[in-house]
Amino acid sequence: MDNKRSKKTVRQLALDILMKIEQNQAYSNLLINQELQKSGLDERDKGLLTTLVYGTVQRQNTLDYYIAPFLKKGLKKKDEWVRVLLRMSVFQFLYMDRVPDHAIINESVTIAKTKGHLGLGGLVNGVLRSIQREGVASIEDVKDDGLRLSLQFSTPQWMIEKWSSQYGELTAARMAEANLSPAPVTARVNTLKGSIEDAIAALAAEGIQASKGELSEDSIVIEKGYLPASESYKKGWLTIQDESSMLVARALAPKPGERVLDACAAPGGKTTHLAEQMKDNGTIYALDLHPHKIRLIQEQAQRLGLNCIKAEALDARKAKEKFESRFFDRILLDVPCSGYGVIRKKPDMKWTKNESDAERLTFIQKEIVQSVVPLLKDGGTLVYSTCTIDQSENQEMANWILEEFAELGYDSSFNEKMPQSVSSYITEGKAQLQILPHYFNSDGFFIAAFKKIPKQTAGGETDA
Numbered sequence: 370m371d372n373k374r375s376k377k378t379v380r381q382l383a384l385d386i387l388m389k390i391e392q393n394q395a396y397s398n399l400l401i402n403q404e405l406q407k408s409g410l411d412e413r414d415k416g417l418l419t420t421l422v423y424g425t426v427q428r429q430n431t432l433d434y435y436i437a438p439f440l441k442k443g444l445k446k447k448d449e450w451v452r453v454l455l456r457m458s459v460f461q462f463l464y465m466d467r468v469p470d471h472a473i474i475n476e477s478v479t480i481a482k483t484k485g486h487l488g489l490g491g492l493v494n495g496v497l498r499s500i501q502r503e504g505v506a507s508i509e510d511v512k513d514d515g516l517r518l519s520l521q522f523s524t525p526q527w528m529i530e531k532w533s534s535q536y537g538e539l540t541a542a543r544m545a546e547a548n549l550s551p552a553p554v555t556a557r558v559n560t561l562k563g564s565i566e567d568a569i570a571a572l573a574a575e576g577i578q579a580s581k582g583e584l585s586e587d588s589i590v591i592e593k594g595y596l597p598a599s600e601s602y603k604k605g606w607l608t609i610q611d612e613s614s615m616l617v618a619r620a621l622a623p624k625p626g627e628r629v630l631d632a633c634a635a636p637g638g639k640t641t642h643l644a645e646q647m648k649d650n651g652t653i654y655a656l657d658l659h660p661h662k663i664r665l666i667q668e669q670a671q672r673l674g675l676n677c678i679k680a681e682a683l684d685a686r687k688a689k690e691k692f693e694s695r696f697f698d699r700i701l702l703d704v705p706c707s708g709y710g711v712i713r714k715k716p717d718m719k720w721t722k723n724e725s726d727a728e729r730l731t732f733i734q735k736e737i738v739q740s741v742v743p744l745l746k747d748g749g750t751l752v753y754s755t756c757t758i759d760q761s762e763n764q765e766m767a768n769w770i771l772e773e774f775a776e777l778g779y780d781s782s783f784n785e786k787m788p789q790s791v792s793s794y795i796t797e798g799k800a801q802l803q804i805l806p807h808y809f810n811s812d813g814f815f816i817a818a819f820k821k822i823p824k825q826t827a828g829g830e831t832d833a
């Protein structure tokens with residue numbers, strides 16, 4: 370462990386990360402992963418750091434509601450970190466049974482004195498001791514239904530009201546509740562290197578416990594151990610990916626030798642899955658708007674030993690200027706979206722997203738679809754997917770695609786390609802699947818699959 374770093378306690382480290390998240394410097398999941406990798410902390414402290422950061426961000430509005438009555442005087446801008454420290458302390462009081470209150474108070478006061486001054490130490494001490502003595506306000510007494518649900522499930526009021534209007538209040542509450550539980554770590558086995566059983570055995574030899582996933586046929590669930598540091602991971606046996614996200618490549622079902630477009634590809638989770646399905650035989654054109662993200666796709670391909678991927682920085686809305694019409698056998702549109710299906714892994718999104726995001730994104734999504742549909746061969750498959758649960762970006766978009774393009778119909782083989790366990794979530798008569806976060810303890814995901822209908826020739830025959 371490096372000396373400078375070893376001087377910081379887990380709670381000081383957690384506060385530093387929380388401040389960076391607060392200042393919008395990075396996503397919580399990326400920051401924690403970076404910090405865990407270089408921290409030199411043991412397994413127990415890594416777990417504590419993760420719980421402190423995720424928990425405090427997850428419950429932000431609820432914690433602020435509890436703290437507000439005790440923090441009557443506002444804080445100076447430069448002392449905003451005190452609010453974050455108080456949030457983290459109250460989170461431990463209320464949601465972490467095993468930490469004694471006096472230990473929480475002592476360490477928080479020490480941090481306040483060291484980072485600030487004696488006066489701030491006194492303020493933190495006063496607030497925490499008052500909360501300890503008097504308890505926090507009851508949420509059940511909040512009259513407004515939206516506000517009460519928002520505080521109960523630590524989700525912005527506009528978000529829970531939007532979900533309630535789309536799915537009903539009960540489902541909205543269940544989704545918000547699911548977002549508060551820790552996400553399992555799941556990974557996809559690179560079946561070009563070996564079987565699921567081989568991968569589980571190789572991980573076991575490294576002290577990592579894993580079992581077969583339930584939703585996707587090539588997935589495993591990590592039960593104990595840190596996968597990214599393992600040899601099995603470095604050697605390209607595995608890719609960290611959510612189980613519901615693995616269903617996307619399955620819906621597209623590319624075959625060896627085909628030409629595939631992955632129009633919004635970075636960081637390459639699905640591109641590499643497609644390549645594995647194609648047995649690394651054929652060509653996948655992997656585009657992304659952002660040049661710096663192309664490297665991420667290439668790194669993953671290299672780690673996994675895949676050579677059939679051509680990654681290139683290009684705005685998918687300009688794809689039709691680059692490729693001839695009917696060039697591709699299959700097209701994947703894993704479009705930029707509001708991401709409400711992955712809140713559990715990126716809880717800071719709850720406090721940075723706003724109501725107009727989804728609407729703004731549907732314009733881009735439509736432009737991307739319009740640009741690539743002409744590039745699909747007759748008889749070819751197009752899959753549209755998002756990691757959101759917002760209906761305007763999902764079902765409404767899929768319906769719009771069908772109305773806008775007479776040459777597209779729903780892929781009638783979609784149900785067969787999906788695992789039996791999701792069949793009740795596929796919309797009847799439509800190749801549309803919406804997975805909500807509480808169904809399978811996975812990310813929320815939407816997948817819709819279309820087929821380009823072969824053109825009729827003069828004699829009534831198809832010319833595909």
Ligand SMILES: C[S@@+](CC[C@H](N)C(=O)[O-])C[C@H]1O[C@@H](n2cnc3c(N)ncnc32)[C@H](O)[C@@H]1O
Pocket residue numbers: 632633634635636637638639640656657658659662683684685686703704705706737756
């Ligand atoms: C949902 S993510 C894709 C995730 C990826 N398919 C995977 O599985 O790893 C959407 C991606 O679209 C990219 N993007 C946004 N606008 C784009 C555009 N106009 N053309 C191409 N890519 C775009 C973003 O940079 C982002 O990497």
